[in-house]
Amino acid sequence: MKISQKIIKNLKSGGADFFLSVPCKLLANMITILENDKEIYYSAIPREEEGMGICAGAYLGNKLPCIMMQNTGIGNSVNSIVSLLQLYQIPVVFLISYRGTPGEPVGAQGGMGSVTEDILNTLRIPMLHCNIEEDLDKISTFTNHAKVIESPVAVLCNFNLMEDD
């Protein structure tokens, strides 16, 4: 819970005030925290691509949106990232549980795990890697950076980090 609390605190201090999630077991604690947070908007949603649309609308309405999802969700969302968020220069923070990284027990997660960073690089999306607890201190500045550069950014939280929560 300590890691999740720190992540949410830093996202909020960086300006994020509108949260969506598509569930992952590594995000479960963060989802519980958000469900009980009256200062921000939070909802679960069925699919990540739809979430990119909802986030775009929230930004038009002056929110700084954050969507929490597995890295698999990037695969579901490529067109909406390029032809909506990047085309209209809309900042969104992707808070990603990075499945397929060391500690991952499910072998099948290795596939999307191995191509996630290549996809994000191809899309020119800035990445912040969180491998140890100290890395979480950079989330606040990185969140604000999305707003400054009017672009989506990705925070990648490794399996072992979240497993220790």
Next chain:
Amino acid sequence: MNRFELLNLLQQTIENELVICNIGLPSQELYKINDRPNYFYMLGSMGLASSIGLGLSLSIDKNVISIDGDGSVLMNMNTLATIGNRAPSNYTLLIVDNGSYGSTGDQKTFTNESTSLKNVAIGAGCKNVIECSGEETNENLQKALTDKNNSYVIISKIKSGNVPIKPIPLNAVTIRDRFRKEIGLVSYL
């Protein structure tokens, strides 16, 4: 009535509401009929008009109308479940259902066969789901906009068919900024 004629008729009802308009011919026709800064034209991301409007309506108090199409809703059908559970009262989804992928050459969609978007919307949890003719759309839209306690899903059943039209000569960031200025969030235009 086809989509161009319906969009033309809607100008009698739409005033300063914020409109998110579906990609392709719907946006191009709307631009040609009556371009306004409170119209957000989608230039990409087919399927997400309903979602963009939902996110906007959750963030501000003004009335928001998503003008979507049957083909686009079929592409992002989970949106109806999210709307059914989360749409605030200032949100209206207007589905222009011409049974056709108009922008790509009028290929038929499944609403031409066995699929009823009205039944899908009701099953997904949407309240105040109205299926009507093109001629009845304005009165139902007016009802949705004046009801301060409920969101609506209006499915306007019209004929397929397009008018000759050109791409919208605005870039995306211009569309974004003049729309946000209309909401009161941009001062530099």
